[in-house]
Amino acid sequence: MKIIFILGKYNPSRCGISDYVDLLSKELIKNGHIVGIRSFDSLRELRQLARDLEEADLYSIQFAPYAFSKIGFAGNALRLLAKSLEAKSVHVTFHELWIGSYPGSPVKHTVIGWVQKYEILTFLKVTKPSLIYATNSAALHRLRKAGISAAYLYLFGNIPFSQSQISSDQSILKIGFFGTLYDSFPYDLLGERLKSIYRLTKRKIILLRIGRTRESQGLIKLKRMAESRGFDLFETGELSASEVSKEIQSCSLGISTTPYDVIGKSGATAALLEHRLPILTHDDGDTPQKHLIISKLFDDQIFQLDDIDGPGEIAKYIIQPKRKFINGVAYTAEEVLESLELASRS
Incomplete structure (x- = not known):
């Protein structure tokens, strides 16, 4: 089967969607398929791609509004692509x-969202995909509310698994x-939950920021929390995947x-899970609980x-033998x- 992936700017190691397409393409090639990647960095390039679309057995569209257009909607260029993919x-x-579409969204975002939703639904109506996927609960819930199966x-x-000889210090919880x-x-x-885990495990807490770090309010808040709780915080800087x-x-x-x-759209979180780490996360309430997957x-x-019993369950998990890596690709x-x-x- 010849499969063509279509996505915005292709920039592996700098873009999660690019990493996804890069790794999935290699796996499909290993399975005997022919794979092509067609990307664009502007609406002009998208229009050219639509005009020059080569023949394939399947066209896999990797969709994100701001990856397709810096302003969030692609207008005539997206309609031209849809027309090229028709039938x-x-x-x-x-x-x-x-x-x-979330509670409390600014009016500007709501208006932009109306345009984006219209473009997406029109694209789907013209192309009639045999398969429509979403990678996270929020997107899946909104698509279904809009009548999309x-x-x-x-x-x-x-991050593929790389064999390591690192031995863990049982007096430290990294x-x-x-x-x-x-x-x-x-x-x-x-910080409160980590203190609870410390009291249960009696292991010193060390926080490790892995990979490239941009200065942000999130990083500032993490540093402030670490300092107030007496946790050491280290940053590795940019690293290879290995x-x-x-x-x-x-x-x-x-x-x-x-x-x-929206945790499902995070390749970084998936990497932690595939390496079999337990994960602490937070539900902000934007998507009804019954639709969370x-x-x-x-x-x-x-x-x-928010689960007050979470630290106890985590303490039990981390004393178990390390589980085998899962090849998510x-x-x-x-x-x-x-x-x-x-x-x-x-």
């Missing part, structure tokens, strides 16, 4: 959807932060500051900050191929 075999994965697809981690540090995350509550894997393996617990309802691969590894590739086969039969 072809199309599969769409939504990494992000329209903005402005969509399925959950696990977005795997962006807590790993990998990925964006969101400023809306309740860092003070995190080095990141080894640093993750040196940790006993991971923290995801991505809200729980997580991959069944990791349902016993995720703990909520192979898992997702198999799911995609199985879904395509089922769709072709229907």
Whole structure:
């Protein structure tokens, strides 16, 4: 099968969607498929891509409004792409959807979101994808509310496993932060929970910021919390994927500051989970609880900050023998191929 991935700017190691396409493409090639990647960095390039679209058995659209256009909507360029894909075999994965649909969203975001939603629904109406995926609960819930039949697809981690000889110091509990540090995350509550874990385990808490760090309000809040609680905080700086894997393996617990309802779009959080770390995260309440989902691969590894019993459960988890790494790329590739086969039969 010849598969063409279509996405915005292709920039592996600097863009989560690019990392996703890069790793999934390699896995599909290993399975005997022909894969092409077509990307664009401007609406002019998107229009050219639509005009010059080559023949393929499947076109896999990796959709995110701000990856397709810096202003968040693509107008005629997106309509031209839809027209080029009409009557072809199309599969769409939504990494992000329209903005402005959360409680308390600014009026500007709501207005922009109306335009984005109209563009997305029009694109789907014209292309009639055989498969529509969303990588997180929030996107899945909004698509279904808009009358779109969509399925959950696990977005795997962006860090392959690299064998490590790191031996853990049983007197230390290393807590790993990998990925964006969101400023809306309740860092003070995190400090309380980590203190509870310290009291239960009697192990010194060390916080480790893994990978490239941008100065942000989230980082400032993390540093302030660490100082107030007496935790040491270290930053590794930019690392290779192999080095990141080894640093993750040196940790006993991971923290995801991505809200729980969109945690599925975080390749960094997936990397922590695939390395089998338990994860502390936070539900900001933007998506109704009954619509929250997580991959069944990791349902016993995720703990909520709001759960007062969480520290005790984490303390039990971290004394267990380390579990085997999960190859999320192979898992997702198999799911995609199985879904395509089922769709072709229907």
